[in-house]
Structures are given as structure tokens and as C-alpha cells.
Amino acid sequence: MSTRAVRIVKVFVFLFCLAPALLMLQQFRTGNLGTDPVASLTHYTGNWAVWMLLTGLAITPLRRLTPKLGWLVRLRRMIGLFAFFYATLHLLTYVFLFSGFDLPGAIDSVRLGHWAEVRQKWLDVWPTLVDDVQKRRFIQVGLLAWTILFALAVTSSQWIMRKMGGRPWQTLHLLVYGAAALAIVHYWWLVKKGNLEPLRDTVILIVLLLARPAWKLVQQWRGRSGSPRRVGSPAL
Amino acid sequence: MLNLNSPEFASSEITPKEKFLNRRNLIFGGLAAAGLASEVRKRLPPIGMPTVAFAASKLPTQPGSFSLSGEIVTPKQKATTYNNFYEFGTDKRDPSENAHTMHTRPWTVALEGLCANPKTVDLDTLMRYRPLEDRTYRFRCVEAWSMIVPWVGYPLAELIKFANPLPTAKFVEFISFFNPGQMPEAPSSLGFPYREGLRMDEAMNPLTLLTFGSYGETLENQQGAPVRVIVPWKYGFKSAKSIVKIRFVAKQPETTWNDLGPGEYGFYSNVNPTHDHPRWSQAHERRIDTATFPHTVPTLPFNGYGNQVASLYAGMDLNKFY
Structure with a gap:
């Protein structure tokens, strides 16, 4: 695919990735976030973060299917950054809504310039957050996953990649597998027992992870059978 | 006394859920495979989703006791589209979309176990056994959200007195309806039928309501029609839905969530x-009322019913017996 065509595709993919956030904003503005908007926002942003992560991880196996799909790798950074974007919205939803923080009240206080009230609202909710991080393992793994995505996002530019050098950069960015696995563990630990909702995303992640060793095996087998096939880039 | 020959209600008529295309479906339908689109659609917050219309019928009621003051009643639309009823799926919108498949007539409730007067009672007889009261209670889910719901029913104690439990009966077990054909969404990982239980003194407490309706009308299927209990000082899952058996037993019965x-x-x-769920704090709750964005309010001990029930647990360590 030509560079020009990839650019056009990138614009569409960008809009497609942004659409869920815009839709959410629209629902917020029109009061259509359902009966428990805090729960809706939390689940919605969390789901999209996981789906963006899985989409990013799907690129390598997909492009290995045929050399014609090689250009897909040029979408990967953007999709990864969208995963970070949704994970950050998810984290903000947790900190400012799910925690019990009185966000509507705080916004009113800010408008009126009552900063002491804002501070008090924050102090009210702070112990809950500390407690969660200290005690609850699903919060811990979720926070760890976000931290990894944060590290990957801030090192995602070409400039930093060159600064770091290809190998160390690549090693760092292997952590995306850890982030995806932690996100899925976070999902399993937060749903009630007996709720199999995370199963589908888990299966997809396992398939995407198994696709890598499977591809290596196929390559080895091809190498042994003597077909003169050039091995692709050793990247992810 | 119960009369087993009273006429039955006609089966409640069910309006099938209308499925119409909305703009979102068209957008995703155009971009992705239909299967993927439907998966995505299921995860989106319910914008413009049609509310399932059931034929709920008015119930003759009289004002009841334990009224609340200064709390805003949750709109019925919210109370009937945000339910945990895993037999119809694990998403809170699933029950309102799927529960129409449950047949709530004919329906009987079996009183059995350690009682002098075991009997299988027809629902309509049961409903007329005592005058139905309007009782507006706080409803606190273990997931840290709450509603204010006007229930319709009479004290469970009345039915227990009719069954006349033996002195050896220390607990009351509730068994909910389960029929995989009518509940295809039920996750196999939970052991159905759903089972719940109360200690005898809890079941006899005047707050414990044998519930047939809400908002002055018969219960919607997703709320646990045609008959359930409401135990307002306990987390919502203790209030068993769609009850078919009430059993009097000597030992603490096994209950679905406690087993899991x-x-x-x-x-x-x-x-x-003060006793947190291992995965979240129980100190606050999101109060689902008329506000678009729920306020967070402090959770009260015994859900605010301490005056009525705290004495039941005198001397018990409530952090051990949570």
C-alpha cells in the first residue's frame, strides 16, 4: 500500500478509534448513560481500553498472514496510544467518579471559587483511594497495567525510539503483553464469581499470544523442509 | 384461610421487545461485521433503547408502615431496567430484555419442611391471603448502588404463621424458580436454582416483606415476579426472587452467593x-434516583433499619458474621 493510501487509512482509523469517546461524550451531554452512569462510564472506558490493546496485539499475527498486510504495522502506534487514552479515561472515571468523589458538587464549587470545598471533597475520598490501592488486588493490577501503558505512551515517539536505541526500546515495549495480561486479570478479579463476561476477551488474548510461537514453529518447519523463505523482521 | 379453588389470573401478556435499527447500528453495521457490531452494541450504554413493555396490573393496596421521609423514590423505569437476575444474564440490562420468557402463571409456592401445615399454595390465593401494603424501602445492592423502591406485599411472618413451623425449625430457606428453557441466558457457572435463606427471627421480623408488586402494580418479571421477599436491611441478593419453595429447616441452609x-x-x-467487600468499600453508595448523575451518599448500618433489627444481632460480632 502506498504511503499516501496508508495516510488516508490512518485518518479513518483515528476517527474510528475516537468515535467511542465522542459517543460517550454525547451520551453524557444528553443524559443517556443509563441508570447507573458511573458504572456505565467505568465499564465502557475499560472495555475500549482492552479492545484497543487486543487490536494492537492483533496486528503482528495479521500481517504475518500475508506480506500484503505489512502496512498494518504503521497503525500500531496510534492504536496503542488509543489504548492508553481509554485506559486513562478509565482511571480518571475511577478516581473522580467511582471512588465516591462528588464531581458534580466539586464542579459547582470550582465555578463559585470555593476552593476549600473542593479540597474537602477530595480529602473525603482520599482514604478510599488509598485503601483500594493498599488492599484490593484488582485495583493493584489495573494500576500496574495503566503504569505500563503510560511508560509505553511516553516513549512512543520516533525521537525517543532513536534516543533509546532500537533494541532497548523494543524490549521495553514487550511490556505491552504484560499490560494486556494484567488488564484481563483485572477484569476477572472485578466481576462477581460466576460471571463469565471476561471470557471472550481472554480467549482472544490467548489466541493472539499463541499465534506468535505458532508462527515460529511454522517458520522452523519451513526452514527444515528447505523452502528458501526469508524470515521476516524479528520484531513483535 | 387459604382457599385453593380461587380462579387464576390470565397469563400476563407480554409485548415482545421491538427490535428496530438505530443510527448506531447502522454506523457499526457499515463498518464491521454484523456479529461484531452486535457485540459492540451490547456493551454500549443504553442510548435510545426501547423499554420493554409488560402488562403490569394495578394492585389493591393500603398504606403501609416504615415509611421513609426525605428520600426520592427511584423512577420505575430505572428500577426495572437495572437488575441483577443472573438467570436472565449477567449484565444489569439483561433481565429487563430477557425475563419476558418466564411464565409466571400458573404459579405455586410450596411451604414445606419442618412445619405443621405444609401446603402448596396457588399464587393468587397467596396474594389475597392478607391485605397488600405499600412499603417504600431503601434497597442497597452489595455492588454499592442503591434505590428507593415502593414495594407491595404483606409481612412474610403472616405466611410463616400459617405454615406453623415446628420448634426445631430455626431457618427459612427460599428456592427460586429455575427452568433452563425459559432462562437460556443463565450462566452454567452458578448453581441454579437460586437459593437464599434467613434465620427464623429475621424471617419473622415485621420488615421482611412477602412482595408481589412495586409502584402499586404487579412485579415485572425482571424484578422477581410473581412473588419474592424483600429484606431491606440486607444486601439485595438476600431478597430472593421468583420464589417457588419456602422450606423450614433446622440448620443454616446453603445459599447461592455464600457457596460461590x-x-x-x-x-x-x-x-x-464498616465491613468492606473484599473488592470494594461499602462505606458509600451511589443513590439511583431522579438525578441523571447519581449522588454518592453514606451507607447506613442495617441500611438505616437499625432501630428495627439491630437487636436481632445483639452480642454477635458482625465482622465475623458478615
């Missing part, structure tokens, strides 16, 4: 802001 996660869902499960 004894560390998370105790047998007592009294609302207790």
Missing part, C-alpha cells in the same frame, strides 16, 4: 458500612 464466594458474601449480609 464465602469470603465475599456472608450468610447474614446485613448492610454494614
Whole structure:
């Protein structure tokens, strides 16, 4: 695919990735976030973060299917950054809504310039957050996953990649597998027992992870059978 | 006294859920495979989703006791589209979309076990056994959200007195309806039928309501039609839905959530802001009322019913018997 065509595709993919956030904003503005908007926002942003992560991880196996799909790798950074974007919205939803923080009240206080009230609202909710991080393992793994995505996002530019050098950069960015696995563990630990909702995303992640060793095996087998096939880039 | 020959209600008529295309479906339908689109659609917050219309019928009621003051009643639309009823799926919108498949007539409730007067009672007879009261209660889910719901029913104690339990009966077990054909969404990982239980004195407490309706009308299927209990000082899952058996037993019965996660869902499960769920704080709750964005309010011990029920647990360590 030509560079020009990839650019056009990138614009569409960008809009497609942004659409869920815009839709959410629209629902917020029109009061259509359902009966428990805090729960809706939390689940919605969390789901999209996981789906963006899985989409990013799907690129390598997909492009290995045929050399014609090689250009897909040029979408990967953007999709990864969208995963970070949704994970950050998810984290903000947790900190400012799910925690019990009185966000509507705080916004009113800010408008009126009552900063002491804002501070008090924050102090009210702070112990809950500390407690969660200290005690609850699903919060811990979720926070760890976000931290990894944060590290990957801030090192995602070409400039930093060159600064770091290809190998160390690549090693760092292997952590995306850890982030995806932690996100899925976070999902399993937060749903009630007996709720199999995370199963589908888990299966997809396992398939995407198994696709890598499977591809290596196929390559080895091809190498042994003597077909003169050039091995692709050793990247992810 | 119960009369077993009274006429039955006609089966409640069910309006099938209308499925119409909305703009979102068209957008995703155009971009992705239909299967993917439907998956995505299921995860989106319910914008412009049609509310399932059931034929709920008015119930003759009289004003009841334990009224609340200064709390805003949750709109019925919210109370009937945000339910936990795993037999119809694990998403809170699933029950309102799927529960129409449950047949709530004919329906009988079996009173059995350690009682002098075991009997299988037809629902309509049961409903007329005592005058129906309007009782507006706080409803606190273990997931840290709450509603204010006007229920319709009479004290469970009335039915227990009719069954006349033996002195050896220390607990009351509730068994919910289960029919995989009518509940295809039920996850196999939970052991159905759903089972719940109360200690005899809890079941006899005047707050414990044998519930046939809400908002002055018969219960919607997703709320646990045609008959359930409401135990307002306990987390919502203790209030068993769609009950078919009430059994009087000597030992603490096994209950569905307690079996699944004894560390998370105790047998007592009294609302207790100082005893956290292992995965979240129980100190606050999101109050689902008329506000678009729910306020967070402090959770009260025994859900605010301490005056009525705290004495039941005198001397018990409520952090041990949570």
C-alpha cells in the first residue's frame, strides 16, 4: 500500500478509534448513560481500553498472514496510544467518579471559587483511594497495567525510539503483553464469581499470544523442509 | 384461610421487545461485521433503547408502615431496567430484555419442611391471603448502588404463621424458580436454582416483606415476579426472587452467593458500612434516583433499619458474621 493510501487509512482509523469517546461524550451531554452512569462510564472506558490493546496485539499475527498486510504495522502506534487514552479515561472515571468523589458538587464549587470545598471533597475520598490501592488486588493490577501503558505512551515517539536505541526500546515495549495480561486479570478479579463476561476477551488474548510461537514453529518447519523463505523482521 | 379453588389470573401478556435499527447500528453495521457490531452494541450504554413493555396490573393496596421521609423514590423505569437476575444474564440490562420468557402463571409456592401445615399454595390465593401494603424501602445492592423502591406485599411472618413451623425449625430457606428453557441466558457457572435463606427471627421480623408488586402494580418479571421477599436491611441478593419453595429447616441452609464466594458474601449480609467487600468499600453508595448523575451518599448500618433489627444481632460480632 502506498504511503499516501496508508495516510488516508490512518485518518479513518483515528476517527474510528475516537468515535467511542465522542459517543460517550454525547451520551453524557444528553443524559443517556443509563441508570447507573458511573458504572456505565467505568465499564465502557475499560472495555475500549482492552479492545484497543487486543487490536494492537492483533496486528503482528495479521500481517504475518500475508506480506500484503505489512502496512498494518504503521497503525500500531496510534492504536496503542488509543489504548492508553481509554485506559486513562478509565482511571480518571475511577478516581473522580467511582471512588465516591462528588464531581458534580466539586464542579459547582470550582465555578463559585470555593476552593476549600473542593479540597474537602477530595480529602473525603482520599482514604478510599488509598485503601483500594493498599488492599484490593484488582485495583493493584489495573494500576500496574495503566503504569505500563503510560511508560509505553511516553516513549512512543520516533525521537525517543532513536534516543533509546532500537533494541532497548523494543524490549521495553514487550511490556505491552504484560499490560494486556494484567488488564484481563483485572477484569476477572472485578466481576462477581460466576460471571463469565471476561471470557471472550481472554480467549482472544490467548489466541493472539499463541499465534506468535505458532508462527515460529511454522517458520522452523519451513526452514527444515528447505523452502528458501526469508524470515521476516524479528520484531513483535 | 387459604382457599385453593380461587380462579387464576390470565397469563400476563407480554409485548415482545421491538427490535428496530438505530443510527448506531447502522454506523457499526457499515463498518464491521454484523456479529461484531452486535457485540459492540451490547456493551454500549443504553442510548435510545426501547423499554420493554409488560402488562403490569394495578394492585389493591393500603398504606403501609416504615415509611421513609426525605428520600426520592427511584423512577420505575430505572428500577426495572437495572437488575441483577443472573438467570436472565449477567449484565444489569439483561433481565429487563430477557425475563419476558418466564411464565409466571400458573404459579405455586410450596411451604414445606419442618412445619405443621405444609401446603402448596396457588399464587393468587397467596396474594389475597392478607391485605397488600405499600412499603417504600431503601434497597442497597452489595455492588454499592442503591434505590428507593415502593414495594407491595404483606409481612412474610403472616405466611410463616400459617405454615406453623415446628420448634426445631430455626431457618427459612427460599428456592427460586429455575427452568433452563425459559432462562437460556443463565450462566452454567452458578448453581441454579437460586437459593437464599434467613434465620427464623429475621424471617419473622415485621420488615421482611412477602412482595408481589412495586409502584402499586404487579412485579415485572425482571424484578422477581410473581412473588419474592424483600429484606431491606440486607444486601439485595438476600431478597430472593421468583420464589417457588419456602422450606423450614433446622440448620443454616446453603445459599447461592455464600457457596460461590464465602469470603465475599456472608450468610447474614446485613448492610454494614464498616465491613468492606473484599473488592470494594461499602462505606458509600451511589443513590439511583431522579438525578441523571447519581449522588454518592453514606451507607447506613442495617441500611438505616437499625432501630428495627439491630437487636436481632445483639452480642454477635458482625465482622465475623458478615
